[in-house]
Amino acid sequence: MIGITSYGCYIPRYRLRRDLIAEAHGGYSFGGEKSVANYDEDALTMAYQACFNCILEKDPSRIGGLYFASTSSPFREKMASPVISAALNLSTATHATDFAGSLRSGANALISAFQAVKSEPEKEVLVVAAENRLGEPGSDLEQRIGDGAGAILVGTSSIIASLEAQYSISDHFTDYWRLDEDRYVKAGDQKFINAYGYEKNIKRVVKGLLDKHNIPIMEITRLVLYSPDNKNYKKLGQDLGFEDKCIVQDTLFDKIGDAGCALSLILLASALEEAKPGEKVIFVSYGDGAVALLFEVQKEIERFRNSSQKRPRILKQLGDKKRLSNYQKYLRFKDVLKTTPTEAPWSSLAMLWNERDSIVSFKGMKCNNCSAINFPIRQICPSCRVRNNAEKIQLSHYGKLFTYTHDRLFSNPDPPLTMVVVDLAGGGRVYTQMTDCNREEVRIGMPVCMTLRKFHQGGGFNNYFWKARPIVKGVGGENYI
Amino acid sequence: MLKNIKDKVAIIGVGCTKFGENFEMSYKDMIVQAAFEAFNDAGIEPRMIEAAWLGTAFPEMQAGQGRSGEPLVEALLLKNIPVTRVGNYCVTGTDAFRNACFSIASGMYDVALVVGVEKMRDVSPRESLVSQSILTGHPLISKGLTAPGMFALTANRYFHEFGIDRSYLAKVAVKNHHNGFLNPKAHRRQEVTEEEVLRAPMVADPLGLLDCTSVTDGCAAAIIARSELAPNFRDDFVLVKAVSLSVDQGRHVFFDSNYDFVGFKATQNAARVAYEQAGIEDPLREIDLAEVHDCFTITEIINYEDLGFCKKGEGGRFIADGVSTLEGELPVNPSGGLKANGHPIGATGIRQIYEVTLHLQGKAGKRQVKNAKMGLTHTIGGAATVAGITILGARS
Numbered sequence: 001m002i003g004i005t006s007y008g009c010y011i012p013r014y015r016l017r018r019d020l021i022a023e024a025h026g027g028y029s030f031g032g033e034k035s036v037a038n039y040d041e042d043a044l045t046m047a048y049q050a051c052f053n054c055i056l057e058k059d060p061s062r063i064g065g066l067y068f069a070s071t072s073s074p075f076r077e078k079m080a081s082p083v084i085s086a087a088l089n090l091s092t093a094t095h096a097t098d099f100a101g102s103l104r105s106g107a108n109a110l111i112s113a114f115q116a117v118k119s120e121p122e123k124e125v126l127v128v129a130a131e132n133r134l135g136e137p138g139s140d141l142e143q144r145i146g147d148g149a150g151a152i153l154v155g156t157s158s159i160i161a162s163l164e165a166q167y168s169i170s171d172h173f174t175d176y177w178r179l180d181e182d183r184y185v186k187a188g189d190q191k192f193i194n195a196y197g198y199e200k201n202i203k204r205v206v207k208g209l210l211d212k213h214n215i216p217i218m219e220i221t222r223l224v225l226y227s228p229d230n231k232n233y234k235k236l237g238q239d240l241g242f243e244d245k246c247i248v249q250d251t252l253f254d255k256i257g258d259a260g261c262a263l264s265l266i267l268l269a270s271a272l273e274e275a276k277p278g279e280k281v282i283f284v285s286y287g288d289g290a291v292a293l294l295f296e297v298q299k300e301i302e303r304f305r306n307s308s309q310k311r312p313r314i315l316k317q318l319g320d321k322k323r324l325s326n327y328q329k330y331l332r333f334k335d336v337l338k339t340t341p342t343e344a345p346w347s348s349l350a351m352l353w354n355e356r357d358s359i360v361s362f363k364g365m366k367c368n369n370c371s372a373i374n375f376p377i378r379q380i381c382p383s384c385r386v387r388n389n390a391e392k393i394q395l396s397h398y399g400k401l402f403t404y405t406h407d408r409l410f411s412n413p414d415p416p417l418t419m420v421v422v423d424l425a426g427g428g429r430v431y432t433q434m435t436d437c438n439r440e441e442v443r444i445g446m447p448v449c450m451t452l453r454k455f456h457q458g459g460g461f462n463n464y465f466w467k468a469r470p471i472v473k474g475v476g477g478e479n480y481i
Numbered sequence: 482m483l484k485n486i487k488d489k490v491a492i493i494g495v496g497c498t499k500f501g502e503n504f505e506m507s508y509k510d511m512i513v514q515a516a517f518e519a520f521n522d523a524g525i526e527p528r529m530i531e532a533a534w535l536g537t538a539f540p541e542m543q544a545g546q547g548r549s550g551e552p553l554v555e556a557l558l559l560k561n562i563p564v565t566r567v568g569n570y571c572v573t574g575t576d577a578f579r580n581a582c583f584s585i586a587s588g589m590y591d592v593a594l595v596v597g598v599e600k601m602r603d604v605s606p607r608e609s610l611v612s613q614s615i616l617t618g619h620p621l622i623s624k625g626l627t628a629p630g631m632f633a634l635t636a637n638r639y640f641h642e643f644g645i646d647r648s649y650l651a652k653v654a655v656k657n658h659h660n661g662f663l664n665p666k667a668h669r670r671q672e673v674t675e676e677e678v679l680r681a682p683m684v685a686d687p688l689g690l691l692d693c694t695s696v697t698d699g700c701a702a703a704i705i706a707r708s709e710l711a712p713n714f715r716d717d718f719v720l721v722k723a724v725s726l727s728v729d730q731g732r733h734v735f736f737d738s739n740y741d742f743v744g745f746k747a748t749q750n751a752a753r754v755a756y757e758q759a760g761i762e763d764p765l766r767e768i769d770l771a772e773v774h775d776c777f778t779i780t781e782i783i784n785y786e787d788l789g790f791c792k793k794g795e796g797g798r799f800i801a802d803g804v805s806t807l808e809g810e811l812p813v814n815p816s817g818g819l820k821a822n823g824h825p826i827g828a829t830g831i832r833q834i835y836e837v838t839l840h841l842q843g844k845a846g847k848r849q850v851k852n853a854k855m856g857l858t859h860t861i862g863g864a865a866t867v868a869g870i871t872i873l874g875a876r877s
Contacts, residue, residue: 343612347620359621375736376622382730382737403641403742405633406686409611410625416686419625421634421735421742431735433625439686444641458620465621 002117003162003295005124006153006304007269008054009314010046011256012037013322013436018143020327025138030229032254036324037132037147039333039413040435040453040467043070044080046262047130048087048452050149052397053312055126058153060088064123065095065116069105069261071178071185072133073098074454074462083464084128086360087452089394103176103226103287105129106150106261111291113154114163124155131260134334136184141176144229145185146257150265160301161272161281164294167209171289173197176228194232198286199239205290206240206282215280215294217241222281224249224271228258255318261287270314277301320472322438332413342411347458357392362450362466364428365390373427397450399424399468406439420468422448435467447471485758489586490721491711492873493704494523495835500699500822501668508546508600509556511700516557516596519702523714527557530704531590533564536577536597538826538862540568542609543600547827553596567827570862571774572726573597574830575869578703579724585705592710597832598700599825606696623732629693629777631864633685634735636779638742640687645797647687650778651678652800654691657775657814660807661821663848668697668823678778692778697823701831703838716876717842722855723758723872727751732864747868748787748861755857755870756789764789764857765811768872770840770850771857772833775818781805784859785813807848815840815848826862833858834871841875 015033022029037046047068055063066088068081081096090096099105099112106129113125130149135141175193177186187193202225210217223246227233230253237248249271251263259266264285271281279297284290324330331337357363358376365377367390372383375395380387399422406416418434420442434442435453448468455463483489496518498511506514520527537547546552550564567577574597581595601609614627640646655675661667673691681689711718727750734740752764761767773788775781782796790811791799799805805813816822816836819829837856839845845853854875861868 343616345616345618345620345624352620355622373738378733382733383739403634403638405630405637405688406683407625407627407630407633408682408684409607409614409627409629411615416683417625419630419634423738427738429736429738431623431626444637455621455624463620465624 001159001162002114002154002156003159003298004152004272005155005158005160006054006058007272008050008052008151008311009266009269009317010049010053010149011035011314011317012041012046012147013320014038014324015321016324016327016330021143024327030143034143034146034257035148035255036330036333038436040455041132042074042454043072043130043132044074044083045452045454045464046132046147046149047080047128048084050130050151051084051088051126051128054151054153055088056311057308060090062124062155063090063094063126064120065113065125066090067097067099067109067113067125067127069099069109069127069129070131071101071103071105071260072131073100083360086356089361103261104285104289104291105287106265107285107291107293110152110154110293111166111168117155121156124153127152127154127265129262129265131262133185133260134183137331137336139184140190141185141187144258146259148256148259148266149262150269152265152268158300159298160304161295161297164296165209165213165215166291166293167205167212168291169201169205169208169289171201173201173288198228199232199236201290202236202284202286203240205292206284209282209292209294213294218243219280220246220282221279222247222249222271222275224267224281224283225251226264226267226284226286227251227253229253252318266314272301273305273314275301322436329414345456345458347463349459349461352463359465362395362397363392364395366393375428375430395428396425399448399450401442401444401446401448402429403444404434404442418442420448422450422468430466432465433467434469436469441470483586486582486586486724487722487758487760488708488720490582490705491708491718492721492834492838493706493711493714493718494519494525495703495838496522497666497701497832497835498699499666500697500825500832502602503698504602506698508543508598509552511600511698512553512556512596512598515700515702516594519594519704523704525592525704525714527559529592530559530562530594531592532562532584533559533594533596534567534577534581535564536567536573536595536827536830537599538568538570538573539599539613542613543603546600547598570867571776571824571826572830572860572862572867572869573827574701574832575858575860575871576726576830578830578834578871579726579869581705582721582724585707592704592706594702594704595831596700596702597828597830599827600698601696601825602698609696623735627685629685629688632777632779633688635742635783635865636687639779639783642743643794643797647679648675649782649797649800650692651675653775653778653781654678654820656800656806657818657820660815660848661817664817664821667817667821668695669817669821688777688779694776694819695823697825699823699825699828699832701828701835703831703834718876719838719841720874720876721871722874723755723870725751725754725758726869727754729866731866734864734866743783744793745783745787745861745865745868747866748784748859751868751870752788755872759872761872765791767855768811768857769853769855770812770815770837771859772816772818772836773813773859774861775814775820776824778820780861781813781818788857788859807850812850815845815850830858830860830869833860834873837873841873
């Protein structure tokens with residue numbers, strides 16, 4: 001048996017009401033809210049966080065592959081997956097690879113992951129899709145697009161949903177695209193692409209799956225269907241012939257939006273949060289054709305859900321939101337509204353590589369002589385001054401604030417910049433920036449989780465490091481402190 | 482073997498420019514003005530200087546001037562003598578003076594010149610120190626650190642532990658602005674009210690604009706000589722009783738789980754060494770005035786405690802009870818401190834020595850501390866991890 005062994009999502013904290021976009025441009029509003037990545041987030045950092053949420057309490061040494069899918073990777077050339085892998089502290093022998101370019105890239109990665117574990121059953125493969133797409137100001141896409149990431153862990157033991165069947169069609173149909181130099185996602189005529197791209201391919205792939213594997217349609221209890229908007233997908237379920245009792249998974253358009261290739265995995269994860277053992281779930285991802293997978297939910301899922309009380313739930317994450325008060329803030333975060341350019345700080349590839357264990361993997365040192373835990377890693381133990389006699393250890397990502405300030409001098413797109421001193425659970429202290437927070441909520445003793453963020457583009461490349469992020473009660477994580 | 486510098490070195494002349502936005506004076510113009518004021522004060526010709534020290538902390542902000550001792554020679558034409566450039570963050574001036582004292586006490590030179598100078602306003606305030614924080618330093622570790630941001634961490638922790646609030650910090654600003662009003666060379670000469678300090682725009686919570694020193698140009702100079710030779714120059718020479726410097730671990734202190742943020746070991750250690758040299762056991766009683774490093778109001782409160790003027794946690798009461806006002810038992814920053822004078826980094830340490838010298842010679846005018854016989858100067862820099870102290874005494 002092969003199948004899904006864990007899942008996780010990451011939805012950024014910020015939201016923008018679509019009415020505010022419509023007001024700015026004087027047009028129709030799609031209603032609801034879209035999720036907006038912070039100025040220091042990108043597809044790589046969101047993917048990291050979804051993976052972190054997915055593999056909490058899982059054994060990282062079993063992970064033999066990390067597949068990153070996105071149409072909006074921060075790199076046109078260079079893979080994001082090795083960076084995510086290093087940030088998660090996975091083995092360098094992990095097969096890290098990127099899947100780019102399509103709305104169904106997440107599903108493509110999933111299919112490849114299932115094939116990989118079939119040939120190496122002792123390994124698990126972590127699949128993550130993340131998007132930070134941008135629609136041109138004033139376009140429909142601008143309103144519809146939302147940011148986020150979904151991760152699925154795939155393996156051959158402790159399976160919570162087994163893979164029963166798959167079907168895939170390839171279609172050169174052009175509906176959403178970006179050319180090499182394009183910044184904004186382009187779209188064809190909506191009516192045309194909905195009818196001849198979306199609906200046609202979804203119908204073909206579902207029918208193909210059911211027919212090829214002789215699956216009676218009335219056995220399907222849940223349909224997880226990518227949709228670029230709120231309108232078409234519910235009716236599609238009926239048109240396809242699914243029973244009324246078959247649940248069509250809410251695409252969360254009012255709360256997230258069209259999160260590109262990440263949406264399919266986010267919806268699959270949200271389905272697995274509620275699905276009952278025995279359910280037969282068809283997962284459909286659309287783009288350049290379509291992919292359909294049939295999963296059967298296993299009894300193991302109940303044990304899994306009960307044991308992972310600390311895992312951030314998708315619905316709880318959706319509730320933990322901060323509304324951007326205006327559209328301009330969103331434009332600043334997305335670097336569409338340009339301000340006086342600030343010079344990028346000095347940086348050095350060699351220096352960042354030399355310190356990679358601390359900088360990318362968040363490792364500290366534990367002295368063999370005095371047991372003190374310190375960050376970053378140095379030759380001489382700061383506590384007992386013994387030289388070169390310490391282990392490199394993974395520091396806890398959870399901690400509490402010892403002190404803080406809100407700085408209005410240091411330039412950033414969302415002032416003030418909150419600087420914090422965090423005492424980590426189990427030892428170690430770090431001084432760094434805090435993100436995704438309001439001034440009012442920051443206080444000494446506040447629980448936080450360290451997360452990977454993009455600090456700046458010094459040296460002409462993305463400099464990633466760790467920031468503290470508030471842990472909101474009920475979302476998960478506070479039990480780790 | 483020299484183990485204690487007490488009474489080995491004397492200050493025979495001091496000089497100081499106006500501190501402010503000296504747009505009409507260049508870096509070298511300021512050196513000339515302050516140094517010649519000192520030469521005249523000492524009654525000597527420049528050619529009598531045998532060695533010199535130049536203190537400039539951030540040459541990159543002033544067209545590279547101060548990368549070496551060379552600009553001092555270019556300005557004053559003190560050719561063919563040894564000139565050392567000192568850079569040690571905000572302790573630069575104090576450290577330049579300290580090293581010059583060692584050269585005199587060693588017997589190597591008879592007369593030496595120390596100049597501290599910083600020209601910060603050739604660029605806008607943002608383009609000077611703030612942009613340094615943003616552009617330089619480690620690309621990621623501590624990125625986001627600024628000078629007020631660092632001391633704000635201390636303020637928030639101090640409030641949390643000792644229960645005071647911003648109003649105590651405001652009292653420090655009010656006191657120092659009042660003293661600055663009496664100081665013709667201060668940058669900021671307007672008095673402020675507590676209310677104005679509390680309402681000023683925030684810079685780094687909880688420090689507002691009036692809790693912070695200014696970006697300022699300035700230069701100060703001191704001429705020192707072997708104390709046996711000092712009577713040849715003047716009767717009211719001032720004796721160096723102690724010089725000390727201490728460096729705690731550096732920026733990594735913010736990553737040290739044992740660091741409490743509410744006391745600075747560098748000051749505490751430098752104070753212990755200086756008091757030992759000078760033979761001081763009860764600083765509150767034995768010191769008549771102190772020029773301490775009030776880059777931010779919270780820093781002055783911590784300094785009271787670290788310098789042993791009061792116990793840890795009692796700094797708030799020290800200012801609230803008026804102990805550190807001009808009329809109080811131990812006037813602190815009678816010049817107006819960094820708050821009113823601004824902080825041309827390399828110059829501050831020497832300006833403090835200039836100030837204490839004036840009081841010990843009875844020449845401090847409207848802000849004169851009565852019966853000043855013993856004075857202390859203190860600077861602190863880095864992540865409050867480098868500190869320097871001098872103790873100066875009137876000739877007995």
